[in-house]
Amino acid sequence: MTAGLPEGPIVAFYGDDFTGSAATMEALTFAGLPSALFFAAPTAEQLARFPGLRGIGIAGIARSQTPAWMQTHLPPVYEALRETAAPIVHYKICSTFDSAPHVGSIGAAIDIGQGIFGNSWVPLVTAAPAIHRYQAFGNLFATVAGRGFRLDRHPTMSRHPVTPMHEADLGLHLAQQTARAIDVVDFVSMKTGQADAEFASRRAAGAEILSLDIVDQETLAEAGRLVWENREYCQFAVGSQGLEYALIAYFQKRGWIAPQAQAPITERVRQVVGVSGSCSPVTAQQLDWADANGFRTLPLDATKAVAADSWDAEIARAVTAALGVLSEGQSPILYTARGPDDPSAHVLRPAVEAAGVTMEEVNDRIGNGLGRILNATLRETGLHRGIIAGGDTSSHAALAMGVYALTAVAATVPGAALNKAHSDDPAHRDLELALKGGQMGQPDYFGRIRAGGQDIASTI
Known part of the structure; x- marks a missing residue:
């Protein structure tokens, strides 16, 4: 209506x-x-x-x-x-x-x-x-x-x-x-x-x-x-x-549109893959929850992004680590910082200044690299549900995925739904992506995405 x-x-x-x-x-x-x-x-x-x-x-x-x-x-x-x-x-x-x-x-x-x-x-x-x-x-x-x-x-x-x-x-x-x-x-x-x-x-x-x-x-x-x-x-x-x-x-x-009905949900899955470039304490709490609920969080060395060669090596290492976590039945989330007080959040800028590059260039490289990690891990395993956390991160990471459009599939929390990804790449025919700003979501956000918006109580 x-x-x-x-x-x-x-x-x-x-x-x-x-x-x-x-x-x-x-x-x-x-x-x-x-x-x-x-x-x-x-x-x-x-x-x-x-x-x-x-x-x-x-x-x-x-x-x-x-x-x-x-x-x-x-x-x-x-x-x-x-x-x-x-x-x-x-x-x-x-x-x-x-x-x-x-x-x-x-x-x-x-x-x-x-x-x-x-x-x-x-x-x-x-x-x-x-x-x-x-x-x-x-x-x-x-x-x-x-x-x-x-x-x-x-x-x-x-x-x-x-x-x-x-x-x-x-x-x-x-x-x-x-x-x-x-x-x-x-x-x-x-x-x-x-x-x-x-x-x-x-x-x-x-x-x-x-x-x-x-x-x-x-x-x-x-x-x-x-x-x-x-x-x-x-x-x-x-x-x-x-x-x-x-x-x-x-x-x-x-009365021009009907009151919103119950938001849609979709199927739960056993495993997802996530990447995070957020420094938010909200995301840090979500990473803590994830570690206690069937996920495994893996730190990335963002200082490697000051140079393309060292960042490529870090990306390759991260993909290998993520595949290892998946083989053990858990869901990996790879992150650059665990909140604003994480020591890694304070060493990046000095590393950037020492290398003589711009922070914008390094941030772009980090975001793109997180997308490459997610893309490679999903392709290698055939899994079809991924999570990208961090507003600036998501922009660059999503562009690295070979996707041209998103449509909303399932609600989790307002502002951070699970989406159907549309791509001309047959490997991404069933791809689903959740994009989460640093400030968005409850502590169990990653679990909600794994559960497709359903009650997470029985999710492994």
């Missing part, structure tokens, strides 16, 4: 990393709006393989790139999204606003997008209660183990190795990346019936980017209403998957 909505795609989006892109595709699909995520602008032939799409996504790597890179690579992507004629065109960012003036610049992405779409305003929707992200008076909060933190005091984001957050006010943070006027429609106006007046006032005062507070389901739907009812042709919008959650909440409130 989608009465009241226009025909064809409703949202076309580009994600600045792969995990967030997959989370957006998942949100739409499980709400009854079939979507596909492509790893490059899809060809007409590829699109024809997915009839009836209501969401069309392109996964990218802009979060780990410079504004100069964006100037070259984003315009053709934006043009491809514009050609879909979707009412909403979404530049998808991380729900923890990972960005800086020199890398992953959300401001640069907005400036480039406005040069193509030319809308009179840009909605900014970052919060998403389903994944424990909240925005109040323009400040972003995220929870860890049930405890809420302002983003600049968040135990991970305040210490992020690439884009540490020193400011929770998203307007102030974004103002370092763009000269466009930024303002807020706050949750108080939304909950007191004054959102339209506040919106009009902020716009009249010259705001070009309007950040929308979200603290609960009521304000989520109200944010979706503000975007949908004030949209212009091919409305360019920026935000996390919270934008899709907001639109869905509004569509459901209007």
Whole structure:
């Protein structure tokens, strides 16, 4: 049931990393709006393989790139999204606003997008209660183990190795990346019936980017209403998957789509293979759980990635180790760091500086290498379910897998579903991939993927 909505795609989006892109595709699909995520602008032939799409996504790597890179690579992507004629065109960012003036610049992405779409305003929707992200008076909060933190005091984001957050006010943070006027429609106006007046006032005062507070389901739907009812042709919008959650909440409130049914599950398997480039304490807890529940975690020496030859040797060693674990009936997860306090997380940068290479080059090499490890291990064993943890990691690792698109198969936790991988390679005909951002998932996440979203209690 989608009465009241226009025909064809409703949202076309580009994600600045792969995990967030997959989370957006998942949100739409499980709400009854079939979507596909492509790893490059899809060809007409590829699109024809997915009839009836209501969401069309392109996964990218802009979060780990410079504004100069964006100037070259984003315009053709934006043009491809514009050609879909979707009412909403979404530049998808991380729900923890990972960005800086020199890398992953959300401001640069907005400036480039406005040069193509030319809308009179840009909605900014970052919060998403389903994944424990909240925005109040323009400040972003995220929870860890049930405890809420302002983003600049968040135990991970305040210490992020690439884009540490020193400011929770998203307007102030974004103002370092763009000269466009930024303002807020706050949750108080939304909950007191004054959102339209506040919106009009902020716009009249010259705001070009309007950040929308979200603290609960009521304000989520109200944010979706503000975007949908004030949209212009091919409305360019920026935000996390919270934008899709907001639109869905509004569509459901209007009765245009049915309330979400129980999320789908799929078959459980005995073994999976995982790779992780995340330094998050959330992922560290998940690795600890995995070691106690039929997995075996294997450390990688990321300093080997400062040179191609030594990294190739480390990849070969890792594949051999993973195959050995599988032969013993366990599931291997290969990781570069076990949380932000892992000693390995503190030796990489000195090694990079000593080698005279850039951190960006090494990070790209690490991500690509993790994909090669996963690809080789799955091919050698014939297993068909893999896990990639880490937002920046997933972008490069997934590209190394020879896959051109993903569609959501089974829910595990919001924002980190199990996906069907689509490839022209016969060896990957049955491949399933889960892409998990560093902050996403409960401690038993790896078990949930192994169980296909089913109850993990009886999983080996």
